Amino acid sequence: MASSVKNETVSVPYETIIGEDFDEDTFRVLRHLSVDSESTDEEIASKANMSVNCVRRALYKLYDTRIATYRRVRDTKTSYFVHLWKLLPVKSNIQTYKKKAKFVIEKLKQRLEFERKNVFYHCGNKDCPYITFDEAVESRFKCPVCSTPLQYVNNEKAIEFLSRKIDELKEEVENLPP
Template sequence: MINLDDPLIHGYLLRLIGEDGITLIRNMPEGEVTDEEICNTLNPLRTISKAADDKVKKLNIEIKAAKEKGEETKKLEKDVKAAEKEAETAKANLGDEKEITLNTVRKILFILYENKFTICHRERDANSGWLTFRWMLNMDGIYHQIEREKKKLYRNLVKRKEYEDNNIFYVCPQNCLRLVFDEATETEFLCPLCGEDLVFQDNEQFKELLDQRIEEFEETA
């Protein structure tokens, strides 16, 4: 299992699937599971509440059937009262739980699948013909993925530093835009948006900042 508290992994997953997604990974049941099973695990109080409601429904059906057959229903009536109370208590607790809907679960699973972080098996029920998707996490590729992202970021930083080194910049004092020297000559050193005189911009500080970031990357590489 990957370490979700590692800041690199946490940051990467947060961008990819958000807080709900991280909660899902943290609580993902073992083995191959359906999206509904995952959803139930993520919403334990809602699952209890739904089970209690189902129990009430089932008992009411039994009572009706017993009455039709002219059977004694006293015991069942007592059971249904208790079940109703359970259902009520369960419902009262729901406020403590942030719901993660089945739709959200499916969306997260889909993104994870696209990034090869889940394995999915399809199963067709012989009787109903329904397709069931069974999911399993496989986050092994995440280190590789983060490495790739870091390399891309590093390349972008180096490219940006080159661009800053090789150009002279002019900016509009109203912050409309930033132009390189050749572009500024084309507009006769006037802002093409608001008409103000463009001014030379010293980018030494920005270049230092870029150097710092590049060094940080090289140290951790």
């Protein structure tokens, strides 16, 4: 069974696939997990030189994102339940990542459309929101929050940034294994 799982596995570093949502602890735990063999949270804690609580928190993060999985078994000596952890094959993670990336691309496209279709105004205070032209007319070109006169905002840079981000993500998704 292990070999059939192995054949499906694509060797892409996990760091590439899971992006940057994870903290240092989670990456450390990740390095001590394997697709082929199982370990308990305590084993990982001692190998990674971390507290068991930190390891558990990281493991559940990896479980939630379908990167790791566990089996619950009863320890014959202590009769307590232990969790045996291992990584899921990378392939399923690639699919999850692709789905996530496509969702982000969609959101960025919507934002890009919005930036292209609208003209923006802002009062210059960083805590105040950006206002569309219609909203600016309504508030007589004064900030609805702080009443400072509104200035036209050139959003070319935002449009450029969004277009570049969309292209980068698209390219990344296209280059991932199927």
